[in-house]
Amino acid sequence: MGTLFGNADLLAAIAPLDCVLRLDAPSILTPNLLSLLPPNRVVLAFDAAALAHDGAQKQIAALHERGYRLMLDGALPPSVLRPSAAPAVALDCRDGAPPPSSLLPSFGPHLARRVDSAGRFAECARAGFDWFSGAYPFDAAGGxxxxxxxxxxxxxxxxxxxxxxxxxxxxxxxxxxxxxxxxxxxxxxxxxxxxxxxxxxxxxxxxxxxxxxxxxxxxxxxxxxxxxxxxxxxxxxxxxxxxxxxxxxxxxxxxxxxxxxxxxxxxxxxxxxxxxxxxxxxxxxxxxxxxxxxxxxxxxxxxxxxxxxxxxxxxxxxxxxxxxxxxxxxxxxxxxxxxxxxxxxxxx
Structure with missing residues (x-):
């Protein structure tokens, strides 16, 4: 990751788009790595399961204080509330999408991953997702x-x-x-x-x-x-x-x-x-x-x-x-x- 973001050409090449960086846990981000990730260009998406680990909530709050936009990817651990510092949702939607409008009360933008069909894209849009990744463009009706x-x-x-x-x-x-x-x-x-x-x-x-x-x-x-x-x-x-x-x-x-x-x-x-x-x-x-x-x-x-x-x-x-x-x-x-x-x- 240091090699990837240490190259100044990366974020310049994708401008004005931002980069969503998916990580297992906030503990991965050392001070040296954070110095390579400008908060105005990089969105951090953490596995929601990481909230079960000690210190994860404080680390997420600290990243929010530094100006990073944060997402939690996947289902929250049992009895764990979504932290206010990470209101956006990322979700693997290959096998299904949440109910219509279910994400609208949450602050986004929300990311739907592995959206591989036009039908699933429509379902995810109705659920309230704003960003999409997957093979859905190939599923458009030809001609x-x-x-x-x-x-x-x-x-x-x-x-x-x-x-x-x-x-x-x-x-x-x-x-x-x-x-x-x-x-x-x-x-x-x-x-x-x-x-x-x-x-x-x-x-x-x-x-x-x-x-x-x-x-x-x-x-x-x-x-x-x-x-x-x-x-x-x-x-x-x-x-x-x-x-x-x-x-x-x-x-x-x-x-x-x-x-x-x-x-x-x-x-x-x-x-x-x-x-x-x-x-x-x-x-x-x-x-x-x-x-x-x-x-x-x-x-x-x-x-x-x-x-x-x-x-x-x-x-x-x-x-x-x-x-x-x-x-x-x-x-x-x-x-x-x-x-x-x-x-x-x-x-x-």
């Missing part, structure tokens, strides 16, 4: 709200992006998709670009972004919400995370700019089957991608496929060694990917 015409238009745009089409060709497709157009114009007018003059047309938007950035953003804007005023699809930050990490790994390994673009595309496209609700084989067949990109998306084979699989599931030291990636490079790619995914989510 929801997309008719056959919309799906064909998306696939047509993907094909144009894959073959580096002319800006005018992209413009023609964008004009047929008001939702995607809305998200593109909102993006170029966001704080990320800090322009003095509002952008109102496709030609202007393409000129502001540049072709390379336009293609990258459009690959991710495909995951934008199903309506102009809707929230982005929950798959958006996951696609951005994979795209950013594969790009950074490619760059670190000496890949040329075109190779980096293909690595980014591979990460961005890796969730299209879930987005569109159709087999990846059918999607790839329409895009005419380079062979090694197809192999990565369909089979997770080849060097690019191996890195995609690692970005999806994580990697231990043995997997990194087998892939020829050192720990520092992997860590840097993770920080870059999280920073990029947060930027995307804030601006789309």
């Amino acid at each position: 929801q709200g997309q008719d056959g015409t919309s799906r064909r238009r998306l696939l047509g745009l993907l094909a144009l992006l894959a073959r580096d089409a002319d800006s005018r060709e992209l413009e023609l497709v964008l004009k047929q998709d008001p939702v995607l157009s809305f998200h593109l114009l909102r993006l170029v007018n966001s704080a990320a670009f800090a322009l003095n003059t509002p952008i109102t047309g496709y030609v202007q938007a393409i000129a502001v972004l540049g072709r390379r950035q336009l293609q990258r953003w459009l690959q991710l804007l495909l995951y934008a919400g199903g309506s102009a005023d809707g929230l982005p699809n929950l798959l958006l930050p996951l696609a951005a995370l994979r795209a950013g990490q594969l790009e950074m790994l490619c760059k670190a390994e000496g890949g040329e700019r075109d190779e980096q673009d293909l690595a980014f595309m591979t990460g961005a496209f890796s969730l299209l089957d879930r987005l569109l609700g159709m087999p990846m084989q059918d999607i790839v067949g329409d895009l005419r991608l380079p062979g090694h990109v197809e192999a990565a998306l369909l089979e997770r084979s080849g060097a690019l496929g191996e890195r995609l699989r690692m970005a999806e599931h994580g990697a231990d030291s043995d997997a990194l060694r087998a892939a020829g990636i050192d720990g520092a490079t992997w860590w840097a790619s993770l920080l870059h990917a999280h920073h990029w995914a947060i930027q995307v989510s804030r601006n789309v």
